[in-house]
Amino acid sequence: MLECKMPAIVSLGVLNVDFVMEVGKDLIGKKRLGKRISISAGGYGGCQAVAAVRCGVPTAAVGRVGTDIFSYQIEKTLQEEQVDCQFLQETEGDNTGLSAIIAEEGKESVSIDFLGTNFQITKQDIDQCREAIQQAKLVMIYMGPAMMEASAHMVEVANQSRTPVLLTPTLFTGIQTGLWQKVDYLVMNLTQAADLCGLTEESVRTARIAAGMLSGQVRKAIVIHMDKGGVLVAENGILTTLDVMPESKVVDYSGATAFFTGVFGAELVKGNTIQKAAIKAHRAAMLCMEKVGTYASFPTAEQLKRL
Template structure:
């Protein structure tokens, strides 16, 4: 059976330390807890697709270390096709060093490792996966030329192409927009892409309309507790967020993207797919960690 969703992106091991406060330069602090959690935006989104009812393949790189083996195993146990998760010799796997304080503020250092070696040629080796897919998902934790190639190939093949522009630090290359069916930033990413500060539905609509002008097919701006806004050439539609008490927002956006894509390939209508992604993301923020927080389809309320 061919995977209906292909995720091209990053795999990271998150190394998380908790302390009362973040250390100052040159300071050593006692910590309270340490744990490792499989993450990376690409891998998180693949896990979300798998848990929320879609068949999915992952295209990405890990290093030839223990973390690489663990990251691949974490995907395989979810039933994700990992034939295109390649091992880069002599390189570490992607790692995120995360320190979290008592107020849940954090500081993060990301080492790309194998993710930085995911070239267009590496993706092209697995073109059969792209040809067999219905939906292709990209993010921005792998080299931009690889994202650019994958978006263009997805358009050439006539697939539904989703770009989650995270982490976004500025505008996207103009040529990308014509290849994107769904551009799905959060508030800060939408601001980075457009220069429009996004804080509510009205500003999100302005940012979404600007992204349409640049050539994106449709735009979904996620607004956390304020829900999500779908902006299309026909108008806009707001989707209120389920009310929850958040514990940890890590991977909430990835859960939304995966849930949305899984719903599309299961035949749900666009609005239903957005609503399902929102329900999944809302449940994920009530749990700690990246991949451990992502719910299964059976857990969602209709």
Template sequence: MNNQQADIVIVGSLNMDLVIRAKRMPRPGETLAGDTFTTVPGGKGANQAVAAARLGASVAMIGCVGDDAYGERLRAGLMVESIDCRAVTTLSSVSTGVASIVVDEQSQNAILIVAGANGELTPGLLEQFDNVLDSARIVICQLEVPVPTVHHALTRARQLGKTVILNPAPAVGPLPADWYPLIDYLVPNETEAQALTGIVVDSPQAAEQAAHMLREAGARNVIVTLGERGVLKVGEEGCGHWPAPVVKALDSTAAGDTFVGGFAAALAAGQSEGDALRFAQAAAALSVTRAGAQPSIPTYVEVKEFAWNEKDSPAQH
């Protein structure tokens, strides 16, 4: 893989996830006994890289880790997936990023992140790997690395004529106005869409309203993931809603990352947008039936073998 060009380049975070499973979330000031503890490779960037690789794409990762055991494990995990890690920089001055995750009995999660080395992925460092960006067809970014770095990646990817995907997570408010025209596919979940627009996204109708607002801001296509309620997309051809497969959820960690990676992998393989959305939906649905971040991400074969009884044609309007 290291001598090949990648279909997809991920610019983003690598974290070690410290996962506690408990019956419920603790209240402020409360101490609870958890049920289990595990360390799992994660980070939105790395998760999306693993998803895209397992789901059929050739992938390169641009990011930073610390010179510590977690960093070594994260790099080794990506290389096992045949992900090009030439642009994963090891830094001795900081620790590898970590995410503390609590998962309750309803499979909902709360996450606290310490950026560590992820905060050292600067525009200057990114410029050193311009050849990696240039070799890709699709560039994916999130918001777990410094904002100026994300802006640089989006701008440079647009200059190079790449398909640009932004998963605006975590989102705490609107994006800068000059970002939207750089984005081919903006992929927020309900919470992120609300943060970006101020609209309370509590239904597919509200998601459509938010998506139209984001598209009017300049994003070419907006895909709002709605969990068990499916996916809503607004683009030049109008609006479509794709229902979600019905599965028994165990852990929703990395479901959104699996969706993004699966969608990008399907696009890279030449699938239509509609087929790519269905493929990504199936991948995300399979991921929530398993525990953990990267361990939950299915393979291409598993997704192709997965079937459900929902209508696979979106409602268009």
């Protein structure tokens, strides 16, 4: 673990409890039998923070949970993972974020999100961790619909102290003009890249077009995690595809992009080059995809060291 009183990374993103339900094909009458169910802390913000900590980088999670039993589940998991929880806030009268993930063999998982208290994050919540943002070596922001305004504010606060910003946008509608110029690293998966281009096809080609569109606007690099197709790094106008893994077995994409982002951010903070960080993050994400679920699929700290 790096020695640092303040967190080296401040992570903003949704905090959920994930209900991962593996559905079987057996039927009893009209009822379908489930194979397994697991309940764990998740959400993009939580997952990327866990990934960064497992890489050995002190990381704080910023977010809001409810006062229900699920908030306990999130805090307990994050604390066990040694994620700094000093910036977690509670909101009464709303549910903690929940995500039902239905995983079925041979099909892409379906997620149903009940974001609850994640919608309650405000600019004031960001201001409360201003000092940590200003002293951090990186902020990782998952810019989802639940926290557009707070995310944009965190970018501003980070920019004031020149803290590098790593941003992952889920949607490209509602992004304010000039945001990209305030971002150092833009991380996406293929779905997000396709959305950016207005295309439906999720391919290396789509990733290149997305990177080409924003290249020169983002300060340092655009990194697109392309599953088996490797990882695309666009830096200084040059697009490079790294670490293609055509033989990988992918069973579930849940949590992989968040874990990718966390590892990528942590490796940058540790002083690695963008390319090295991207390759390690990609390999970690591919390990996530080999198993069903989010938290349960994450590689351990030991596995990450060997990558």
